[in-house]
Amino acid sequence: VAIEVNTATANYPVLVGKNCLNTEEATIKAQLSGYSKVLFITDENVAAHYAHVMVTLTEGLDQTVPVYITPAGEAAKTFSVYEKVMTHLIQQGLDRKSVIVAFGGGAVGDLAGFVAASFMRGIDFIQMPTTILAHDSAVGGKTAINHPLGKNLVGAFHQPVAVYYDTALLETLPERQMRSGFAELIKHGLIADNVLLEKVMTQYPTMASLYKNDMTTYLEEGIQIKANIVAVDEKEQGIRAYLNFGHTFGHAIEAAGNFSRWFHGEAIMVGMKFALLLSEEVTGLQFERERWESWSKTLGYDLSVPDDLTFEELFTSMLHDKKTTYQAIHFVLLNKIGEPSIHVVEKEILQRVFEKMK
Numbered sequence: 001v002a003i004e005v006n007t008a009t010a011n012y013p014v015l016v017g018k019n020c021l022n023t024e025e026a027t028i029k030a031q032l033s034g035y036s037k038v039l040f041i042t043d044e045n046v047a048a049h050y051a052h053v054m055v056t057l058t059e060g061l062d063q064t065v066p067v068y069i070t071p072a073g074e075a076a077k078t079f080s081v082y083e084k085v086m087t088h089l090i091q092q093g094l095d096r097k098s099v100i101v102a103f104g105g106g107a108v109g110d111l112a113g114f115v116a117a118s119f120m121r122g123i124d125f126i127q128m129p130t131t132i133l134a135h136d137s138a139v140g141g142k143t144a145i146n147h148p149l150g151k152n153l154v155g156a157f158h159q160p161v162a163v164y165y166d167t168a169l170l171e172t173l174p175e176r177q178m179r180s181g182f183a184e185l186i187k188h189g190l191i192a193d194n195v196l197l198e199k200v201m202t203q204y205p206t207m208a209s210l211y212k213n214d215m216t217t218y219l220e221e222g223i224q225i226k227a228n229i230v231a232v233d234e235k236e237q238g239i240r241a242y243l244n245f246g247h248t249f250g251h252a253i254e255a256a257g258n259f260s261r262w263f264h265g266e267a268i269m270v271g272m273k274f275a276l277l278l279s280e281e282v283t284g285l286q287f288e289r290e291r292w293e294s295w296s297k298t299l300g301y302d303l304s305v306p307d308d309l310t311f312e313e314l315f316t317s318m319l320h321d322k323k324t325t326y327q328a329i330h331f332v333l334l335n336k337i338g339e340p341s342i343h344v345v346e347k348e349i350l351q352r353v354f355e356k357m358k
């Protein structure tokens, strides 16, 4: 199934499906053969599992240059890796008519996308995401590497020419990565509609079910939401902000743990519990939160805030969040499941709800 992403600068298809890299092999090869050189960028974990997939996709293509393998995770998004990849591109003779294929999670996609954005002032690139989280990062054209002083501080907008998302590749995700990425699907359920949420809760009662039951339709839905937003306007305030449900408190938790103690989605789950409690206070949300919490715990999420994190520390962090304007913290809350709204919430209320998290 293909989703069309149309932005002011580019139009491209996003293909999502179990084994789509097999079924679309001929199409992909035809597309790649139109370029002067083809370079795959991946990381060491993904290469260990899927070198054969990259080999198949490039078999018989004499434009192919040796794959560049980065260190796994955030270690791919550094200036030093960026420079090494650039050296590889130059040595392998890539030019303006060449293409880069990002084969990996969000980290590989961000790095490879930024390399493509900046090599010779921009060459084409294709996204082949391999994580759940990358259903978000592979669409929209944001690319970046990290600076020692902050995440994603150096980057560019650069849309891919195509996205091929083979959900069969998710089967090898380590459990913690699987759980972390799945949090974004839970978020879609909470902000989109109760039927979707119930479906997600019924179809995924255990960790094992995340590996067994195909997520294609849910990931597609998430991508469609993102595609709609990108089409309207990058700076859109409405639905785009809704995607930040759970992220205000969640980012503060993530930052407090130096971006290593919690994985992104693990922190977002804590943030969503906070946003649900806050909604009960502010909008009068009626929701079987306890049932949701015990389901989450069965999946292995830890929704608690450890005692060493103080309210003041997290509050300051939320104030500094880049989405904060005029010193007021905007929260995405739920009037009911599937009906988000944006609220400025007073510090006293935040503190009261924070105590309930303990």
Ligand code: NAD
Binding pocket: 043, 044, 045, 046, 049, 072, 073, 074, 077, 104, 105, 106, 107, 108, 110, 130, 131, 132, 133, 134, 136, 137, 138, 139, 140, 141, 142, 143, 144, 152, 169, 170, 171, 172, 173, 174, 177
């Ligand atoms: P990641 O790319 O670091 O991948 C997570 C881990 O899983 C890595 O160790 C990786 O080697 C491994 N892995 C990847 N695919 C695998 C597979 N199929 N089987 C086994 N192991 C696999 O992390 P991520 O969660 O995909 O992405 C996080 C990154 O995405 C962050 O850097 C974040 O800043 C970025 N991001 C970007 C955007 C955007 O719009 N550009 C949006 C959200 C997040």
Ligand code: ZN
Binding pocket: 184, 247, 264, 268
């Ligand atoms: Zn997120």
